[in-house]
Amino acid sequence: MYLLNLLFFLSLYFSAILLVTMVFFSYANKRKKNRYLSWDKETNHLINEYLFAEKNRVIELSENVKELSKTKPFRDFIAKKIIIAVKTFSGETTRNLKKLYLLLKLNEDTLYNSKHVFWYLKARAIRNAGIMKLDNFHDIIFENTNHKNDLIRIESQIALIRLIGFDGLKFLNIITYPISEWYQIVLLKELKVLDPDHFKGIKFWLKSYNKSVIIFALKLIGSFHLFDFYTDTQKLLQHKNKKVRLQAIQSISKIFKETTATELFAIFDKEPIENKTAILKEISKFKDPNTIEPLLKLLHSENPSLKTKIAKTIITVDKNGIALLEKQSGANAHPLNTIISQLKEETNS
Template structure:
């Protein structure tokens, strides 16, 4: 039994699919060709702009054609800036070249950046409603060291998008160095661990002699600011903050207390020992471990009785450090200890210490 109608439909679909495939193949070929053409044109224009910029930066001011050549080059840049695609190429070329030059040449590039109008488009970016465009605008102003927009950039310090906040923070640090830390006064949102790493990398480039007084930020209501400043205190050896560090040992935030113990351990601030020993029972296990790391550096024979109380602590790390400290600072008391116990871990530690230090 034959079904002519169904056969006709099937053959019609086959023909339509074949035509669609042919059209799609042709379209893809045209698209690939157009992409290659655009890429070729972009590369040619990039080469042209690079050559133009290099020529501008190396103009001989003593030449009689200096002003005319300078004017013509600026005119070419201004013409290209009006086109979005060309403007992107010009901006990227400026950014790439600015990372390869230094000194007076940088200043010339920054002045040219403003003169040809790129600064106008950077300003337009930071007015955008799209967060990624705002971030790009701040990045451009940061990399071309445009300081006059600081009052505008300040409002992005607490932007809802972390990427925008990060660019704003870097803007203030890179352009104003330690003075740029003033953005912390208005910071309300968290500083992620990655943000802190990036900012600390930037801060480490600065001259330590011009470091601001950081004490006020150790009293900040923003816990993330305190944690960040504690890193700065440690990196730049700000021992004048000692009294505030001792106060922070009582802070309600555990992370701040732990970071403070890390800092006082680094500085070997012995006054912290009495505070931590007195409140030992109320400390978390993390703080107790941190205290014994601190004691490994600052303990004396006077601490023997306290340490003795913890040689059979339920935590292996505390027990190990307590026995080590006792062995190091009070050999007489250590030698009176039982060398054998029902606690196998205690026995192993004793055996290891006797072997390492000599019985």
């Protein structure tokens, strides 16, 4: 009974405390929103002035802004606005905004937050340093490219690329944590906007003990068509990790040579179904008539699902693929007859 009474009183007190807290936070949020509304006008005006200012024109900060910039909430607010503007615009205009960022000494906040214990503040500071291209943050950013927190890590990796371009990929030499598929997509997107450059270190990355680094290096080879690395990519078709082999299959096809199809057929049998499908997809892109014969051989040995993919590859490579398929033994029996009639309909439509 004592327990019940205790729980009873505790729950009543706690309900009352929660009620008061709710009202308090709601009021605080309302005040914050009103404050932001009044700052919004002020900062928009200031940012617009800087955006469209001529190169050597000095714009003085108003007394109000000077006064407001002494408070942390306003500094956070205007920093966010400047970052959004820099991401939206490009060229000379962003240089003016960088001037404003430095004039307000927001870089000092960035430096402070880049060492913050809260991961999201640290990650945001690093991202801001990258967007504003604050060169003096290079060392801080680089040392965080292998941080245990994935957000800090990836923001540092992106920031490094923003700061020094392709040379920023040097983090691949040191990272021990895997780069997820998602972040590989993000990094490739960052690199795509840069002018293609020499890739120092690809050979080294292809030998990394970190599988995701090998996969990412292979993606770089494929995306930027780095023909010089053909032999290295070819060697990775024999890698013990199936994901590395899958990426090697996809990348080698983007820098393909006459012998590529033969090399892919050579590994076909021992590959898992996912890699086999990838090989067939890539071979269909080559449109090499020499691949028809090995494909027809495979048609007799594989499972029904793969048979469909092989047959599709044949008709993609050869215009007379359907006729070729119809000449095969077993063309009138299931499943090949269904596959052929399906492909006929697809070709006709």
